[in-house]
Structures are given as structure tokens and as C-alpha cells.
Amino acid sequence: MKGNPNPKANHHILILTYGVVLLFVGLAAYFSYFLLVKSDSVINNSYNARLDSFADRVVRGEIYSNDGRVIARTEVDGEGKETRVYPYDSLFAHAVGYSTNGKTGLEALANFYLLTSHVNLVEQVVNELSGQKNQGDSVVSTLDVDLQKTAYDALGKRKGAVVVMEPDTGKILAMVSKPDYNPNTLAEDWSHLVAEENTSGQLLNRATQGLYPPGSTFKIVTALEYIRENPSNYKDYTFDCKGIYHNGDYTIRCYHETVHGHQNLEQAFANSCNGAFSNLGLLLDLNGLKNTADQLLFNTDLALPFASSKSSYTMGAGADTWQILQTSIGQGQTQITPIHNAMLAAAIANGGTLMKPYLIDRVENAGGDVIKKFMPQSYMSLMTAVEASELTEFMGDVVTEGTGSALRTDAYTVAGKTGSAEFETGKETHAWFVGFAPAEHPRVVISVIAEEAGSGGQAAAPIARALFDLYFSK
Amino acid sequence: MINLIIDISRYLMILLIALYTYLNFRFFSFSDEIRKRKICRRQNFSMFLIHLLAYLIIWLETEDEKMLVFYVAQVIFFFSYLFLYRLIYRNVSRLLVNNMCMLLTIGFIMLTRLSFDRAMKQFVIVAAAALVTFAIPFVIDRVWQLSKIPWIYGIGGILLLGIVCLAGTSSYGAQLSLEFGGYSFQPTEFVKIIYVFFIATMFYRSTSMKTVLIVTSVAALHVLILVASKDLGSALIFFVTYIFMLFVATGKWLYLLAGAGGGTLASMLAYQLFGHVRTRVSAWLNPWADIAGKGYQITQSLFAIGTGGWFGMGLYRGMPRRIPVVEKDFIFSAISEELGGIFALCVLLICLGCFLQFMMIASRMQAVFYKLIAFGLGTIYIIQVFLTVGGVTKFIPSTGVTLPLVSYGGSSILSTFIIFGIIQGLYILKRNEEEEEKYEG
Numbered sequence: 001m002k003g004n005p006n007p008k009a010n011h012h013i014l015i016l017t018y019g020v021v022l023l024f025v026g027l028a029a030y031f032s033y034f035l036l037v038k039s040d041s042v043i044n045n046s047y048n049a050r051l052d053s054f055a056d057r058v059v060r061g062e063i064y065s066n067d068g069r070v071i072a073r074t075e076v077d078g079e080g081k082e083t084r085v086y087p088y089d090s091l092f093a094h095a096v097g098y099s100t101n102g103k104t105g106l107e108a109l110a111n112f113y114l115l116t117s118h119v120n121l122v123e124q125v126v127n128e129l130s131g132q133k134n135q136g137d138s139v140v141s142t143l144d145v146d147l148q149k150t151a152y153d154a155l156g157k158r159k160g161a162v163v164v165m166e167p168d169t170g171k172i173l174a175m176v177s178k179p180d181y182n183p184n185t186l187a188e189d190w191s192h193l194v195a196e197e198n199t200s201g202q203l204l205n206r207a208t209q210g211l212y213p214p215g216s217t218f219k220i221v222t223a224l225e226y227i228r229e230n231p232s233n234y235k236d237y238t239f240d241c242k243g244i245y246h247n248g249d250y251t252i253r254c255y256h257e258t259v260h261g262h263q264n265l266e267q268a269f270a271n272s273c274n275g276a277f278s279n280l281g282l283l284l285d286l287n288g289l290k291n292t293a294d295q296l297l298f299n300t301d302l303a304l305p306f307a308s309s310k311s312s313y314t315m316g317a318g319a320d321t322w323q324i325l326q327t328s329i330g331q332g333q334t335q336i337t338p339i340h341n342a343m344l345a346a347a348i349a350n351g352g353t354l355m356k357p358y359l360i361d362r363v364e365n366a367g368g369d370v371i372k373k374f375m376p377q378s379y380m381s382l383m384t385a386v387e388a389s390e391l392t393e394f395m396g397d398v399v400t401e402g403t404g405s406a407l408r409t410d411a412y413t414v415a416g417k418t419g420s421a422e423f424e425t426g427k428e429t430h431a432w433f434v435g436f437a438p439a440e441h442p443r444v445v446i447s448v449i450a451e452e453a454g455s456g457g458q459a460a461a462p463i464a465r466a467l468f469d470l471y472f473s474k
Numbered sequence: 475m476i477n478l479i480i481d482i483s484r485y486l487m488i489l490l491i492a493l494y495t496y497l498n499f500r501f502f503s504f505s506d507e508i509r510k511r512k513i514c515r516r517q518n519f520s521m522f523l524i525h526l527l528a529y530l531i532i533w534l535e536t537e538d539e540k541m542l543v544f545y546v547a548q549v550i551f552f553f554s555y556l557f558l559y560r561l562i563y564r565n566v567s568r569l570l571v572n573n574m575c576m577l578l579t580i581g582f583i584m585l586t587r588l589s590f591d592r593a594m595k596q597f598v599i600v601a602a603a604a605l606v607t608f609a610i611p612f613v614i615d616r617v618w619q620l621s622k623i624p625w626i627y628g629i630g631g632i633l634l635l636g637i638v639c640l641a642g643t644s645s646y647g648a649q650l651s652l653e654f655g656g657y658s659f660q661p662t663e664f665v666k667i668i669y670v671f672f673i674a675t676m677f678y679r680s681t682s683m684k685t686v687l688i689v690t691s692v693a694a695l696h697v698l699i700l701v702a703s704k705d706l707g708s709a710l711i712f713f714v715t716y717i718f719m720l721f722v723a724t725g726k727w728l729y730l731l732a733g734a735g736g737g738t739l740a741s742m743l744a745y746q747l748f749g750h751v752r753t754r755v756s757a758w759l760n761p762w763a764d765i766a767g768k769g770y771q772i773t774q775s776l777f778a779i780g781t782g783g784w785f786g787m788g789l790y791r792g793m794p795r796r797i798p799v800v801e802k803d804f805i806f807s808a809i810s811e812e813l814g815g816i817f818a819l820c821v822l823l824i825c826l827g828c829f830l831q832f833m834m835i836a837s838r839m840q841a842v843f844y845k846l847i848a849f850g851l852g853t854i855y856i857i858q859v860f861l862t863v864g865g866v867t868k869f870i871p872s873t874g875v876t877l878p879l880v881s882y883g884g885s886s887i888l889s890t891f892i893i894f895g896i897i898q899g900l901y902i903l904k905r906n907e908e909e910e911e912k913y914e915g
Contacts, residue, residue, distance in 0.1 A: 006681070006725035010837045013722055013849055017833045020856055024826050027860065028819055030869045031779075035815045039780030047765045048777040050793050057477070128478045 044112040046103065054115035060084065061114040061136030063096055063106055065145045066173070066361060072096050072107070072183075076133075086183045088145070091152055093180040094205035095143055095172075095359070100187045105205070109305050110139040110360055113372070118365035135366035142171035142361050150470050151176045154463040159200075159451040160430075161207035161338040164467060167346040167436060167445045169376040170355030174467070175339075177206040208308040211335040212449055215421025216272040216403075216456065217432045218330025220344065223269055223277075223394060224387060225284055225292045237265045237280060245275030250322050252278040252329070255420055255455055269394045270402030272418060272456075274329045281328025286317045293334075296344055296382055304339070304357060311336040331422060342447030345416070345434040347382040348391045349442035354379040396439045404435070406461035412472050415439040416446075416464065418456030428452040431459035437468050444471050476534050480788040483527040488785065488816050490527075494520040494576060495820040498827045501569055514568040518556065521576050525549070528583040528789065535790045541586070548582055548597065555604050559898075563611055565905035567835075567898060573828050574894055577879035580821060584808050585882055587789055588801050592882050599884040606888075607895035614899030615906075620671070621843045624679075627672035628692045634661040635696060639703040650705055651885075662700070662708050663889035667896075669696060669712060670719070670850035677723035678843040686724065690716075704750060707861055707873030713737060715853045722849055723842070758871035771798050775866045778811035779818075786814030801882040803874050807866045821880070822863055828894075829856040835901050844900050851893045 006012065034042075043051070059082065063072040071092050075083045084099055086092065097105020107114070117124070117134035127134050144164075151162035151174045164174035181193055181202045193202055204210065227234045241260035245252040252274050254260060260273045268276030281289075290313065294300070298313035312335050315327045326332035339357065347354040356379040363372040383391075395415035398404040407414040416435020423430060431453040436442040446464045453459035497513045497520075504510050529545040552575050559566050578600060585593035614620070638661050643653055651658040676689045693716040700709035717733030744751050753768055761769030761776075774797040782792060794800050794808035801808075810818035832852030839845040858875050865872035876883055878890040 006723060008725050009722050009842070009845060012725055013833055013837055013845075016718055016722070016853075017830065020829065020860075021826070023860060024822065027864055027867070027869050028822060031815070031819065031822075031863075031867050034776075034779065034867065035784055039776075039783065042776050043780040045765070045773075045777065047773065048781065049796060050777055050781040050787075053791075053793065125478065128481075129475070 040112065044109070046108065051111055051115055057133055058115050058117045058136045059133045060099070061117075061366070062138040063110065063114070064138060064140045065143050065148075066141065066171075067145070068140070069145050071141070071143070071145070084183075088149075089184060090180045090182045091145075091148055092143065093183055094177040094207065095148070095175040096141075096183070098183045098186045100183075101190050104203075105306060106139065106141055106359055110363075113137050113139050113360075113363045118369070118371050119367065120365075137371055138364050138366065140361045140364060141359055142173060143175070143359070144173045146470060146474075147174040147467060148176060150174075150466050151463070152178075154466045155448075155450060158453055159206070160449045160453070161205075161210055161447075162449075162463065162467070163207050163339050163342040163447045164471075165342055165346060165357055165445050166355075167349035167442050168355065170346070170357045170379070171361070171376070172357050172359050173444070175205075175207045175359075177204070177210070205307065206338065206449070208304065208306060208337055208339045210337060210449070211309050211311065212338070212430055212432075212451075213332075213421040213423055214330040214334055214336040214341065215419030215430065215432050216274070216277075216330055217341055217417050217419035217434050218334060218336075219269055219272065219277050219328075220348070220391060220395075220417055220434075221293055221296060222281060222284070222289070222328045222330075223265065224296075224383065224391060225289045226265065226280055227387060227390060228292065229285060229288060234265055237268075237276075239263050239268060239273070239276035239279055241268075241273050241275045243275075245278055247278070247282075247321060247325060250325055252325050266394055266397055267401070269417075270397035270400075272398075272403045272420075277329045278325040281324045282321070284324075284328070286315060286319055286324070290316050297340060298334075298336070302337075302340060302343070305359065308339060309337050311340045330419060338447045338449050341432070341434045341449075342445055343379075344382070345436055345447060346445045348388045348395070349415075349436040349445055350388075351385045352383040352388040353381050392439060395435060399435070403455070403457040404433070404461055406457060407435070407437075407465050407468065409465075409469075412437045412468060413439040414464075414468060415442075416461070418461055420455040420457075428454050432456045433460035433464045435464060437472070444468070476531075477788075479534065480531055480791065483531060484786055484788045484814065487524050487527055488814055488820075490520040490524050491813075491817050491820040494524075495823045495827070498569065498573065498824060502830075511568070514572055517569075517572045517576070521572070521579055522549070522552070525552075525579050525583070529586075531789045532583075532586055540590070544586065544590075544594070544597070548579075551597070551601055551604070552579070558608070562608060563898075563902050565902045565909070566611075567831065567901045570828065570831055570894065570898060570901070573824055573831075574879060574891075576824060577821070580809065580813075581805070581880040581882075583789075584794075584805055584812075584880070585801055587812070588795060588808065592801055595884070596882055596887065599887050600891075603888045603891040607891040610892065610895030611899035611902045614896060615903055621675050621678065624672055624675035627668040627675065631665040631668050631672060632692070632695055632699065634665050635699040635703070638662065639699050642703065650703070657884075660883070660885035662705060663885040664892075665696070666708075666711065666715075666854050667851070667889060667892055669693075670715065670847060670854060673716060673719045673723075674843050674846035674850060677719070677846060678841075681724045686720070686729075690720070701744070704748070705874075706744070706751065707875040710861065710873060711854060711857045711875070713740075714857050715850055718853045719846055719850045723846060754871045754873075758868060761868070771804070772866075772868055772872060774798070775804055775807040776868060778807045779815065779867065782811035782814060784815040786810070786812050786817060788812060802876050803862060803872070803881070804866050805877050805881045806863050809880075822859070825856070825859040825878075829859075832856075832897055835897055835904070838904055839900060844903070848897055848900050851897060855890070855893060 060074040065071050072086050075085050097107040099107040114136050117136050119134050147164050155178050159178050162176040165172045179200050179202045241263055243254055243257040243259040254274045260271045263273050263276045293313040298311045302308050314333050356377040360374050362370050392415050398417055399407045399414045403418040404416050414435050414437040419432030420429040431450045433448045433456050436445040446467055448460040448463045450459050494517050497517050501513050533541045559571050585596055651660045697709050697713050721730040757768045761772045765773050789812050792811040794811050797804045829852050836845050836848035861873045861875040862877045864870040876886045
């Protein structure tokens, strides 16, 4: 044999061996990280058929309201037949969802927890030996029965949606969508609900999936962009409102052609003066407005833990005058979901920082021990604290001076914005209200849309009023 | 009642495999033979107990007597394999034989659970491969010509790869195998071995610039043919193995760095040129974007691993068959799903343990030829493990490589038996030498 051309061969083998070992340490660490941290969110996926097989060994757990009232439970009869029961019938239809014909809402979101049992070991063994299933973990939601019921009743027979949430945590306290369905009889009603001739869309959760023209609630975005472009002199903007604003061949009307007269930015916002905002829109940098809208999560998948639609804002540079006039007041092509509108108001209420909306507060085993607790998480910062406080002031004026008079009370102060969104000529407008209270130190945010109900101030604001009244009477 | 047995044995099996893995590494800290032998016996005990528990569950679940017969056949096989190896070669590395048997056991358990027919086929191939490869240490010791025929290795390898590239049947977009009357055969698995022999025979003669250029060209040709066959996993294995062997043979860091740079460049080029590379990469970056389509396999694998958790769902309680080609490329996910994440990690450590043994043997060999062979084969083995486990856990893009000795596949089994046989041969050679020196000295 010849001499070794590489006298340090063993040393080099050692180095490469170390390299490989390091690679495997990385692989093992990644694998462990996946199992420890990531797997929970990964496996709770409707494509993961494995979860369904859990039901063979576990009785689906219960879902509670934030004060511990049962809003979904599974009853097992003598023969072991399981029935999912929703004591409040349709009250929580979209928020809690259903688990018979597929899964939606909390039933989908919490599926993994509900089908996982953490009952104690002795009980597990006893159940096993006696051939019984283990009781699945319960999920305590952030939903408040009273707020939900008030929102549900206040919306009445109208189509629409209500979202109530805490701006500083992101907890969703109420989420109502109408028309609805009764989850207790879903299986029987299914064929009717999905029938082609049924155009009511009962199964659609309008709160998160309904796309509406934002109407005047979009003036929040327009105003924010104007403030950003004119930080030192936005207060100098003035407009003389004659009820109808003419620009070339185009006309923009204020609601019921109300003549607002001389308006500065704050007054125009409070009175929801369409003329003033259309005119202001023509002064804006359209790319800037598009950027602001994008930053405020238009055209963005909200990445919520439940099904949601993307709000859309399409106007860019090169738009014609009519488009600009329309878009500045929330008409035109722009569309928004009620939850997105609630999130925008929540960010303003929380000093510019949006908290991630969530529905599950904690997971408990059948004995009531906490298995997992969910903490508020920051979603992202949507604007500066200064901008947020300026918008809060504007929104305060809406209530004290302008269209939000239905929310004037000594009990608390509300900051909000009404909207009356036109969607089809000859039909009543959709009524919007988004806002929060107390304005000085916001604790609760509300977003209301009532379809074809008239003006935001007259149809949507009273619904918010009922909710604020209840919230602050507690 | 079955559930209770599954639950208890699930934890027991994890405990046993953990013990086995611990012993595997503990082994190296002892130098006296008696304690080493004791460790090996304990490993055998753990292995047979895991095997017994698993087949107990399999039998309870299937209530099929065939399973019992199959179990007994396997026990007989393992006993005779462990016993005969020591009988024929006194100086065999028992640890390495144990590890082979352990990995085979895990493979049999999972395959039986997934598909009895395939497990049976696998068993027949394993038994045949075991029998044939018994001769390898003997051949290594006596046939000197092995180091004298580089061009037979080089040209043979390229011819075989070329045939596969042109005439191979394609599966999942890559030409991998040749069909012979119903049997498919994957020459690449064997070319890997002769490729290492080619490099070793060339470099042990000379590491002059001229030789390096020649060997590099031949190695590059291998890699290019594999790329043309769209077998990128193998291309990567061949490439890295060559760079590593070149570095160890010449000791020049420049080659290692140039190799790393060239590899990076080639990967970027491959990404630009090949649609299926882009598909794999995008399925790796965000499989959730297309769960039902391109991301299906990897997301199903992640569901399996995630749902199984640390302790696994228990045999027959998961849905490993939802993962396409689970018994080949994705067997690791099935293990993790049903036997648990801890169990899977132990499997990974056992594979790493085999590699460390290979490297130790490589270090102890004085002859460059043997050193390079041991090192090259060890590298081939461990890259393969890394690619398959990394791929199914989404650590790296999936490359479609099997887990040696565990995954289903005749060619893979036979070639891995050959690799382990050669290493075993080198180990025996060395030990015999040392013994002679002792007696003479």
C-alpha cells in the first residue's frame, strides 16, 4: 500500500463527523420544536382526518360562555348514541358553529381540544375497562351570553351582523350574524339551507365573511390619509356644503341632501358630510391612500382563527374623478367585513395597536383543571398613537355633535362613526356603526351592520347603544 | 381491553427503545469486553421485547394467526442472524449487527401494520440479503483485486445509471427503476456502492491534480445522469459523498469550499431549470397553500407526526396510510405517528450511532483504500437518513429518499446489507490484525 497522501485524514474525518452530528442536532431540535410548539396549530386542520377518529374514544367536550354557561354539549343516551345539543338554539349559530355537516365556528376552531381528553389516569383506566369513552376537554370561550343575546335581539329580523370585542385584548365578546339557523336541527334543515333556490345565505357568517361597502365608516381611512399627508395644517381644510356637491358632470349627495354649510375636517367627519370628503379625496395622493388602506389590512388575509373574507380596496393612481369621489366616501368598489371594521376601530381605541381577535379563553379538562390558557397577542400596529388619539377625537365628535346622537348619554362617552352604505339604486342603505367606549379609556368595541335598514345613525347606532348600555350596567 | 394493552405497551416500547438507544451510546464508554457483551445482550433483550409487544398488538388487532406465524419466522431469523454472524466471524461488531436488527424490527412492525403483503415480501428479501451478505467480510479479507479495478467501477456505474435514465420506469416524475418480469430493481442503490469503490480505488493510488480532475469528471457524470433522470435525492447523495471523500483523501479545504460553492450554484441552477424542483421547494416553503394538491404529502406527514405527538397514537390508532408512499419515503412519519415522537427520535439516534461507528472504523483503518471505503459508505448512509427524515419533517425540501433498513424496498434493503457487510468486513479485518499483533507481540 502506498503512503497516505493526507496525513491528517482522521482529523478531517472527525471534523466532517462533527458537522454531520451538528446537522442531526439541528434536525432533532427542529423536530422537537415542531412537536412542542407548532403541532397544535398544524393538526387542527379540516384536512386532518385523524381528528375524526378521536371521536371513537372521546366524547366531544363542552363549550362554555365566558361566565361558564354551557353553549354546546354532547348528550349520550343509554345506547351510547351521541347528540350535540346547543341550549341557546340559534343564538350562537355562527360563533359556535356546528359539528354535524362538517365543522364551523368554535366547533371547528376547538375541534382538537374538544376531542382530546385529559381526564385523570385512574378514570381513564376505569373507563377503558368498562368500555366507556373518556370525556373530552371543555373549551371556555370569550363569548358573553348577555351581550350576544342583546345584539341578537337588537338586530331582530334584519339581515346583518354585530361584533363586540375588547380592544386591549382582542377577546370577541359577541358575534352575531343574521339570518341564522338552528344548529340543533341543522342535519334536518341541511337540504333546505343549501338548496339552490335558497338565497338567504343562513350558513354564511356575515360578521367575518360578509363583504359590504363601508359607506361613511370609510371616512376614517380617508381622514387618516389626509392627516398623514397634511400633518401640520389638516385642521385648515374647509368646505362649504350645499347638500349636493357638483364636480363637472358628477354630483355627490349628502344623506337626505342635508345642507351642512361651512365645515372643517372635524365637523365634516362628525356630520358625515359626503361633499366635503369627496372633495377632499381629490386632494389626496391616490397611491398614498392605497398604501394606507393596505396597511389597514384591506386586501389582506386577516389570518383569523376562523373563516374570514378579505376586504378589498382597489383604487390606485390613474383613477377617474367619479371613482375618486365615490371611493373617498366609502362607495365604489371598496368592500369590508364587519369584523375588519371592528378591528380598525379596536386599533384606534388601543392607541394604534391592533390585538389579535380570539374566541377561546382556555381549555379545561372534564374536572375543571386548566389545560391551556390563551393570552392576548398583538396583531400589529396599524397607526401611531398620535393618529389614533386624533381619530378618537373625531369619532367623539360624531357622537357629541354629529350623526351618532343616538349614543349620547351621561353614563359613558362613545367615540364612533356611522355609515349609510348605498349598494343598489332604489333600495334602502345598509346601516353601519363602528365605535368604542369609554372614549377616554376604551374597554369595548362594537361593529354593527344592518342590511337595508336606513341610516347608520338611526338604525345601527341604537343597536350599539343597547350593547353599550348593557356592558356598562354590568 | 385491547386499548389498555395498546396504551401500556406504547409506553413500554418507548421506554425500551430509549434504553436501547442509551446502551448504544453507552457502549463506547467501556473498553472491557465483558461489559460490552453485557450491553449487547441487554440491547437484544430490548429489541426482542419491543418486537414481541408490537406483534402482540398486531395479533390482537387483526386476530389473524398468520401474524403469529410471521412473528415466529422473524424471531427465528433474528436469532439465527445474531448467532450465525458471531459463529462465522468471531470478531464481528455485535453493536452494528444489533443496530441492523433493531432497524429491521422497526421496519417489519410498521410494514406489517401498513400492509402484510409488503411486510412478507420485505421479510423474504431481508432473509435472502442476510444470507448472501454473510460472505462479504470473507471476500473483503481475501480478495485483493477489489482495489485494482477502478475503471470497472467507474464505467459500470455510469452504464447502469445511463440505462436507468433511458429505459427506466418513472415513478413520481423520476426514472428510478428497471422492470424485470414483474420485479422492479433500482440500480442506483448499488451504483452508490461501486461509486464509492471507484473514488476510493482512484484516490488511494494518487491524489495528483490529474487524478482529481479525472475522478471529478467521472463523479460529475454520475451526478448529471441522475439529474437527467430527475432523481435529485440520489444526485445530492452522490455529490456530497464525492466532495467529502475528496476532502478526506486530499486534505485540501479548498476542495470542500469549492464543492460547497458549486453545490449551492448547482441547486440554484436546478431551481431555475426544473419545474419539479420549484414544485418541491414551494411545497416545502408553504405546503398549506395547496393542501389538497402539491402540499398534500408533506401536510399529511405533518398531521401524522403532530397528531401522534411525543407518545404516539399507538399501533393501528393513527392513519399513516393517508400519506402517499408511506411505506417507502415516509415511513418515519408513520413511526412517529403511531409509536411516538420519542420513539422516532430514538430511531434517528440509532441511525446516527451506526454512522459514528462507521466513522470510528474509518479512522482506525490504516490503509487509505479501506479508510476511504468506510468513510464513503458511511457518508452515503447518513446523508440518506438525513434527507428522508429532514424531508418528512419539513426541515428540508422532500427529495424522495428511503430510510435504510426500515423502508420497504428490495434494492434498498440489499444495498444497505451490502454496505453494512463491507463495514463489518473492515471491522473484522482490523480486529483480526490487532489480535495477530497481540499474539506476535
